[in-house]
Structures are given as structure tokens and as C-alpha cells.
Amino acid sequence: MSRAAAIETPLEHGRREDTGGVQLSGIRKSFGSLDIIHGIDLSIPEGAFTVFVGPSGCGKSTLLRMIAGLEEVTDGLIAIKGRDVTDLDPSDRGIAMVFQSYALYPHMSVRDNLAFGLKMANTPKEEIERRVAAASAILKTDHLLDRRPGQLSGGQRQRVAIGRAIVRKPDVFLFDEPLSNLDAELRVSMRIEIARLHRELGNTMIYVTHDQTEAMTLADGIVVLRDGRIEQVGSPREIYENPANSFVAGFIGSPRMNLLKAKRVGRQSLTLAGAMIEAPFPTDIDDAEEEITLGIRPEHLTVGHETLAGRSLAATVDFSEYLGGTQYLYCQLADGQAVTVEYRSSVPVRSADPIVLSWSPQMTHMFNGDGMRIKPTH
Amino acid sequence: MTMTQTARAQTPVMTGSIATTAANEAAKAARARRKRNGAMAYHTVGAAIVLFFLAPFAIAFLASFRSGTEGMTPPLPPWPTTGFSLDSYRSLDTFGAGVWQHTLNSLVVSLATVVLTVAISLLAGYGFSRYRFPLKNTLFVLIIATLMIPFQSILTPLFIILAKLGLNNSLFGLVLVYVTLQLPFSVFMMRNAFDAVPKEIEEAARIDGARDLKLLVRVLLPLVLPGAATVAIFAFLNAWNEFLAALVLLSSNDNYTMPVLMMAVRAGRLGAINWGAVQAGVVVMTIPCLIIFLLLQRYYMRGLMAGAVK
Numbered sequence: 001m002s003r004a005a006a007i008e009t010p011l012e013h014g015r016r017e018d019t020g021g022v023q024l025s026g027i028r029k030s031f032g033s034l035d036i037i038h039g040i041d042l043s044i045p046e047g048a049f050t051v052f053v054g055p056s057g058c059g060k061s062t063l064l065r066m067i068a069g070l071e072e073v074t075d076g077l078i079a080i081k082g083r084d085v086t087d088l089d090p091s092d093r094g095i096a097m098v099f100q101s102y103a104l105y106p107h108m109s110v111r112d113n114l115a116f117g118l119k120m121a122n123t124p125k126e127e128i129e130r131r132v133a134a135a136s137a138i139l140k141t142d143h144l145l146d147r148r149p150g151q152l153s154g155g156q157r158q159r160v161a162i163g164r165a166i167v168r169k170p171d172v173f174l175f176d177e178p179l180s181n182l183d184a185e186l187r188v189s190m191r192i193e194i195a196r197l198h199r200e201l202g203n204t205m206i207y208v209t210h211d212q213t214e215a216m217t218l219a220d221g222i223v224v225l226r227d228g229r230i231e232q233v234g235s236p237r238e239i240y241e242n243p244a245n246s247f248v249a250g251f252i253g254s255p256r257m258n259l260l261k262a263k264r265v266g267r268q269s270l271t272l273a274g275a276m277i278e279a280p281f282p283t284d285i286d287d288a289e290e291e292i293t294l295g296i297r298p299e300h301l302t303v304g305h306e307t308l309a310g311r312s313l314a315a316t317v318d319f320s321e322y323l324g325g326t327q328y329l330y331c332q333l334a335d336g337q338a339v340t341v342e343y344r345s346s347v348p349v350r351s352a353d354p355i356v357l358s359w360s361p362q363m364t365h366m367f368n369g370d371g372m373r374i375k376p377t378h
Numbered sequence: 379m380t381m382t383q384t385a386r387a388q389t390p391v392m393t394g395s396i397a398t399t400a401a402n403e404a405a406k407a408a409r410a411r412r413k414r415n416g417a418m419a420y421h422t423v424g425a426a427i428v429l430f431f432l433a434p435f436a437i438a439f440l441a442s443f444r445s446g447t448e449g450m451t452p453p454l455p456p457w458p459t460t461g462f463s464l465d466s467y468r469s470l471d472t473f474g475a476g477v478w479q480h481t482l483n484s485l486v487v488s489l490a491t492v493v494l495t496v497a498i499s500l501l502a503g504y505g506f507s508r509y510r511f512p513l514k515n516t517l518f519v520l521i522i523a524t525l526m527i528p529f530q531s532i533l534t535p536l537f538i539i540l541a542k543l544g545l546n547n548s549l550f551g552l553v554l555v556y557v558t559l560q561l562p563f564s565v566f567m568m569r570n571a572f573d574a575v576p577k578e579i580e581e582a583a584r585i586d587g588a589r590d591l592k593l594l595v596r597v598l599l600p601l602v603l604p605g606a607a608t609v610a611i612f613a614f615l616n617a618w619n620e621f622l623a624a625l626v627l628l629s630s631n632d633n634y635t636m637p638v639l640m641m642a643v644r645a646g647r648l649g650a651i652n653w654g655a656v657q658a659g660v661v662v663m664t665i666p667c668l669i670i671f672l673l674l675q676r677y678y679m680r681g682l683m684a685g686a687v688k
Contacts, residue, residue, distance in 0.1 A: 070581050091587030103578035107600035116596075117586030164582075 020046025020081060021204045022067060022172055027076035029062055029228075036062050037228040039076070044206065044221075046081070049198050052208045053215040054225035055251065060208045061176055063225070067206065068097050068174050081171050091120070096165035097174040100181060102157045104149040110136075110160050111145040114167050135166040138200070139193075155186045162197070175207040179214065191217060212252055216240070224248050246371040249295045255328060255340045258301070259367075260294045269310070270294065273333035278310040280361035281376040292374065295365035298328065298342040303349070304356045312358040315339055319351050331355065435664065442466050442657040449654020466654030470662070473655070474639045475632045477662060484618055484636040485666065487549050491556040491617035492610050495564050498557070499609055500602070503568025504594065508580075518569070525562045533626055540627060547629045555627065556617045564609040571605025572598070607677030614670050618663075636663050 022044040029037040037059045044050050052060040065071040067078060069090035078086045085093045096117075104113050114135060118128045136142045139159045149157055158178060165173055175194070179187045195218055198205055209215055215222050216236045224231040224239065224247075232244040243249035249257045262272040267282045272294060280294075304312065315331040320343070329341040329349060341357060343349065366374040441453040446465035448458065471477045506518055536555055537546065545551030575598060583597040599606070621637040628634055634642075640659045646652065671678075 068581075068585065070584065089587075089589070090581075090585045091589075095585070097582070097585050099578040099582060101576055101578050103576065103582040105579065105583070105597060116583070116588075120587035120592070164586075168586075 021048060022206065023077070023079040023082075024063075024067070025077045025079075027063070027066065027078065028074045029059070029066060029071065030074050035228065037066075037074075040228075040230060042223065042230065042233070044204060046204050047202050048220045049195075049205045049207065049218055050221045050223060051215040051219040052206065052223050052225060053210065053212060053251075054231075056210065057227075058225040059228040060210075060225050064097075064174050064176055064206060064208045067172070068095055069093050070097075091117075094171035095174055096168040096170035096172075097176065098158075098161050098165050098178045100177040102149070102161045102181070104157060104160055104164070106149050109146050109148055110141065110152070113149065113160055114145075114163050117164065117168050131167050131169070135163040138166060138197070139163045154182050155190060158182065158190060159193075162194075166197075166201070171204065173203055173205040175205065175209075177209055177211075178207075179209075179211070187214075194218060212254060216252070222252075224251060226251075242373075243295075243365065244373055246293050246295065246367040246373075249365060249367070249373075253297055255298050255342075257295045257297045257365075258339050260296070260333070260337055260339070262292055262294045264290045264292050273313060273335040273337060275313055275334070276310065277313065278361070280364035280366060283366075283374060283376075291369050293367040293371070295367060296359050297363065298340045300363035301339070301341045301357050301359050303329070303341060303343055303345070304358055307356055308358055312356050315341075315355055315357050317349055317351055317353045317355060320349060329355075331357070438657045438660040438664070442654065442661045444654050444657075446654070449657075450650065450652055453653050453657065466652070466658040467662075469652055470643065470655040470658045473643050474634055477639070477659075479632065480634055480636050480639040481662065483549060483633060487552055487556065487624075487635055488614050488617040488666075490550075490553045491560065492613045494553065494557045495560045495613040496606055496610055499561060499564035499568040500594075500599070500606060502561075502565045503570075503572050503602075503605075504598070506565065506569040507572035518565075521562050521565055529559055530622060533623060536623075537626060546627060547633060549628075549633060552624060552627055552635075553617075555623050556613075556620060559623075560609075560613045560616060563612065567605050567609050568602065571602040575601045604677040607674040611670060611674050611678050615667055618667060 022042075024040050024042045024044075027037055027040040028035070040063065052063060054060045062071055066073050067080075069085070069088060073086055076086075077084060080094055083094075105116060108116065111132060114132045115128045118131065123131075132145075133142075136145060139162060141156065141159050141163055144152060144156060144160070149160065152160065158181075161178070178194070179190050182190060191214055194207075198218075207214070207218060219236055221233065222236055222239050223233050226247055232239055232248045234242075239248060239252050243252065243257075246259055250259055260272055262270045262277075264270055264279065264283070265276070268279055270277050270279050270292070306312075307314070313333060315333050318330045318332055318338075320330065321328045325344075327343045327349075329343050331339045331341060333339060339357065349355065368374050437453070437456040440457040443462050443464070444453070444458045444466065445460050445463040446469070448460055449466045449469070467477075474480055506514065540546045540551045540555070543551070545554065579597065579601070580593065583593050588597055619637060620635075621641070624635045624638050625641070628638065636659075640656075640663065643655050643659050644651065
């Protein structure tokens with residue numbers, strides 16, 4: 001892993017101290033007796049674009065709202081730029097937030113929406129005008145300044161919402177699923193815009209999403225959360241290529257990684273769907289007959305017609321999705337396990353066709369019974 | 379059959395236009411005729427209903443301009459037959475302490491009721507909508523439940539309480555009673571209004587540094603204005619038209635509100651009823667209600683719709 005990536009990647013607390021960005025230590029949150037966040041230690045370097053990603057209800061939004069100060073922390077400390085902000089009011093934390101629903105003030109013009117925070121802070125009038133002009137120039141919303149939010153399109157509203165954040169000149173930008181309300185095309189262009197913004201402003205940004213494309217494309221570092229716990233922290237490439245466990249492996253990547261139930265037989269081989277295959281790498285645990293999960297991404301499976309002993313599996317095509325450049329085949333193995341295959345050849349494949357799947361061992365992961373990745377022993 | 383052939387058999391195909399010109403024209407004409415007949419029936423019925431509702435106002439308005447002697451007779455026909463005159467308004471002014479005094483009383487009571495009701499229900503609605511506290515829903519239901527108590531039944535206790543406070547025969551005491559009666563509906567209305575405001579807007583304002591009263595006045599009030607307008611209209615109309623409590627709680631002539639005055643006018647003097655004065659009183663009582671409604675109706679309509687559709 002290159003040095004730059006290591007610096008830009010958020011770290012689980014304890015590995016490295018960084019006083020510039022956002023520090024979370026021992027963060028817990030419970031509503032009554034229900035625990036939502038179970039102790040999170042995270043250090044987000046200054047200037048990094050960090051994405052919290054996870055399924056619904058994993059606590060990613062709650063965590064963001066705690067950093068913003070909209071949600072009280074049950075236990076733990078939050079520091080921004082080395083300053084303890086755990087008990088500070090949201091407006092005193094040096095943060096700005098962009099909401100999924102934009103949350104513009106519908107009764108104010110765009111200009112007043114942008115200026116509202118500065119007015120509340122008793123900023124001099126010329127300064128307000130200057131900053132509003134600067135922000136709307138960055139986002140190209142100059143011509144909209146006198147309109148009301150109700151007269152804007154979804155994309156324009158989100159621009160204004162981002163503008164409202166820029167005007168505050170925050171230390172940290174917080175984005176709570178900002179693109180979820182936009183249509184597919186706008187989502188892509190706004191995503192690029194946010195990336196450009198990060199490059200221009202260079203601020204620390206924390207971005208919550210359940211869309212892994214956004215996570216992969218925007219992030220310097222991804223934090224994968226599940227049930228209020230961090231599952232893995234790393235650069236997009238690390239997360240994709242070296243998932244720490246089967247949850248991360250299945251969550252990141254679309255279509256998701258095939259997670260196949262298999263049994264280990266000895267050090268070198270596995271049984272999968274009734275066939276004996278080679279293990280991707282030898283393991284030195286002698287406990288024979290262990291249930292494991294074999295993880296192979298759809299793009300790493302190759303469709304052929306010839307059986308290679310120990311390196312291929314027979315499957316039947318259930319149905320396929322044609323996407324133009326590529327095609328996804330939804331197949332079944334001999335024992336009924338579902339497998340998704342990315343298929344790029346122009347030779348047509350029909351439903352109920354028997355095919356043979358093969359793969360390269362380097363691109364294959366093994367996870368033990370607890371879902372943790374089994375690493376090759378060197 | 380290969381895959382491509384299967385796909386072709388199930389693909390829609392573009393065709394030429396099938397409709398022939400003549401048949402098409404005939405269908406078009408029939409459609410237009412049906413539409414015209416429907417519109418005519420719709421507007422005829424609508425106009426009839428509007429006339430039905432406007433007639434009482436028109437009758438009272440016209441009858442109030444009959445001359446003195448004509449005004450003493452029952453208003454049939456209701457329009458002035460011997461010329462336009464303001465006699466009825468002059469004779470209305472001879473009742474009680476003069477019509478200006480009573481109108482002023484009514485205005486003071488109604489406007490004070492509006493201000494107090496809006497202020498209290500705004501805060502209560504915000505509290506019920508946004509804060510979590512023990513017994514919140516029980517308390518809310520309890521407030522709403524008071525709507526089921528006929529207020530005539532608590533008039534005597536209210537009278538005693540106000541007397542103990544030294545507020546009987548005072549307009550302020552009357553205002554307090556009206557506000558109390560108005561609050562359950564108003565709190566309910568304002569809670570709904572606040573519920574309809576997305577939480578994120580409030581959170582955005584908190585991040586922008588607006589707190590407490592500033593948040594309420596600068597950000598939230600404009601958003602719940604329709605609800606507040608509805609509450610204001612109801613408070614005004616009910617306070618303006620209320621008769622029984624005003625009659626029981628006010629004892630001096632100078633303090634009477636318009637409805638109490640109107641009873642005196644309608645009872646007549648020595649058995650002789652001045653119908654002209656009655657109609658003039660009706661007109662005088664209607665005007666402020668109309669003004670308030672016309673001023674606020676834009677918000678009022680939106681207020682009733684609040685929360686119906688997102």
C-alpha cells in the first residue's frame with residue numbers, strides 16, 4: 001500500500017494519533033435500553049474525504065449526527081481539530097451539514113438561506129455578501145439567488161444546501177446521504193461536483209451513504225459499519241480487494257460477491273456443491289471438515305465449457321440480465337447455491353444452459369465459520 | 379429458436395396510423411358536446427348554491443338601508459322602497475352605550491383572545507410536537523377531551539372563579555374564559571402544524587446557530603403560519619360571536635359586547651321591534667369577520683390541508 005493512501009485513510013484509534021481532523025473515542029449511543037452505537041474509536045485525518053457506509057440501521061447516520069451535535073453522546077469523546085466538542089452546541093463545533101432532504105428554509109430566498117447562519121453569528125453585512133457571492137460562484141447558483149427553494153429543481157436545491165455549508169467556512173463538512181433524493185443522472189453529476197469541491201476546498205469531509213458507488217468513487221477512506229460497530233476501515237481498494245470479513249465482502253461490490261458454502265477437507269482442498277476443488281491457498285489448520293465460506297466476485301468467474309479437474313464447477317443458468325457492455329448470469333450450482341457471473345463474451349447464453357465456471361485462486365477469499373477472513377500463511 | 383428470435387417475437391413494433399379521418403372527426407365532435415353539457419350543468423348548480431348562501435347577507439345588507447318608518451315594519455320586501463337612508467344605523471346607536479362603544483368592546487375582547495390564543499398554542503404545539511416528556515400523550519388527550527365538556531355546564535364555576543379573582547364584569551376576565559375555551563382546538567391545530575415541519579429544517583437552523591426564541595420566530599413561525607392563521611380566525615370568530623358567557627359574566631351596560639347589545643336590540647323597546655336596527659346590527663357584526671377572513675383565508679385554506687398530503 002502506498003504511503004499517500006495510508007495517510008489519507010481513516011484509522012481505528014490507537015494506531016496513529018492525528019490532531020487535525022476528527023477524533024472519536026469510545027463513542028456510544030443508546031436510546032433507553034437499546035444500544036445503537038457500541039463504542040467507536042476512529043481517527044479521521046484532516047483534509048480526508050471519509051465515507052461511512054453500511055446497511056440501513058447500522059448507525060451511520062446516528063454517528064454523523066453525533067459529530068454534528070444534533071444527537072447527544074451517551075458515552076465517549078468527540079474532538080474536532082484537537083478541540084473537545086462533545087458537549088458543544090452544533091453551531092459552535094465548526095461543522096456544516098448537508099441533509100438528504102436539503103432542509104432549506106422554504107420561506108427565505110436562496111440568498112437569505114445562504115446568509116442565515118452568518119446573520120445568526122452577527123457577521124458584518126459586507127462580509128456576508130462577499131461570502132454568499134463566493135459560495136454561489138463556486139456552485140454556479142448566482143442566477144438563483146432571488147428565488148425561493150420551492151422554485152428550484154432537486155439538483156439546484158442540493159447545490160444551495162451545499163452552498164449554505166460552504167458559507168459557514170467549517171472545519172468539517174458533514175453529508176447525510178445528500179444525493180439519495182436525486183435522479184440517477186443528477187446523482188452522478190453531483191457526485192463529481194462534490195469530489196471537485198473537496199479538491200478545491202481541501203476540508204475534512206464526512207459523508208454518509210448506503211450507495212457503495214458513491215462510497216467507492218468519493219472516498220479517501222471508507223468506514224464500513226454494521227449494527228453500531230466498525231467492520232472495517234480502509235481505502236476503497238483495500239476494502240474491495242482485502243475485505244476483513246464476509247460481511248464487508250458481501251456488502252461492497254455490485255453485484256455482490258458470491259459467498260458459497262463449502263467444507264474444507266485437509267489443507268489443500270474443499271468440497272463445494274458435491275465436487276472436490278482445490279483450496280485457493282493451503283491452510284495450516286488441521287481441523288478437517290470445517291465449514292467455510294468461499295468468496296468469489298462475479299467478475300472473477302469465467303464461463304467455459306470444459307471441466308478442469310479441481311478448478312471448475314458445473315452450473316446451470318437460471319436467467320440473465322443484459323446490460324449492453326456486460327451481462328449478468330444468475331446460475332445455480334449442483335446443490336442449488338446461487339452464483340452470479342459477469343459475462344462479457346458475445347456468444348449467447350440462454351436460460352437452462354449448462355455452463356462450467358472457473359476462477360483464479362488469487363482472486364478468491366475464504367472466510368471461517370465466524371465470517372472472518374482466513375489469510376494465507378506465509 | 380435462438381435467443382434473439384425469442385426476443386424479437388415479444389418486442390413491440392411501430393405501426394402506421396390506424397384511425398380514419400371521418401370516424402376520428404365524429405368522435406371528436408361527440409367528445410366536445412359531452413364536455414360542454416357537463417360544464418353547463420356544473421356551473422348552473424354552482425351558481426344556484428352560491429345565490430342560496432349569499433341571499434341572507436344581501437337581504438340584511440339591503441334591509442339595513444330602509445328609512446325610519448319603513449324600518450319599524452317587518453322587512454318584506456327586504457330592500458328600501460322609499461329611498462336609501464341611514465336611519466337604521468342611527469337608531470342602532472341609541473341602544474346601550476352606543477354602537478361604537480360595544481364594537482370597541484367586542485374588538486378588544488376578540489383581538490386579545492386571538493393574541494393570547496395564538497401565543498399560547500404556538501408554544502404548547504411546539505412542545506407537544508418536539509419534546510419528549512412523561513405522560514405527553516395522556517396530557518394531550520386530556521386537553522383534547524375537554525372539547526367534549528359542554529361549556530354551559532361549567533359557566534357557573536367559571537363565574538365563581540372569576541368573581542373570586544375580582545375579574546367578573548371585566549373584559550379581561552372574559553378574554554381569559556374565551557382563551558381557555560379556544561385552547562384545546564388551537565393546541566391540537568398547532569401541534570399538527572409543527573408536526574408537518576420537517577425536523578431537518580430545525581436541525582439545519584440549529585447548526586446555523588439559531589436557538590430558542592430566535593429559532594421559533596425566525597425559522598419555524600413562518601412555516602406554521604397557515605396553522606397560526608387558522609387558529610387566529612377561529613379564535614376571532616368564536617370570541618366575536620360568543621353570547622352566553624358574555625351575558626352571564628358581564629354585568630354593566632358599558633362592558634357589553636356586540637352579541638349582548640344585539641339581544642337588547644332584537645328584544646325591542648316596549649314590544650316594538652326596530653327591524654331596521656336589527657339588520658344594521660347584523661351588518662355591523664358581519665364586517666369585521668369578513669375582513670379577518672379575507673385577510674387570512676389564503677393561509678387558512680393551507681392550514682386545513684396541512685399534513686393531508688406530504
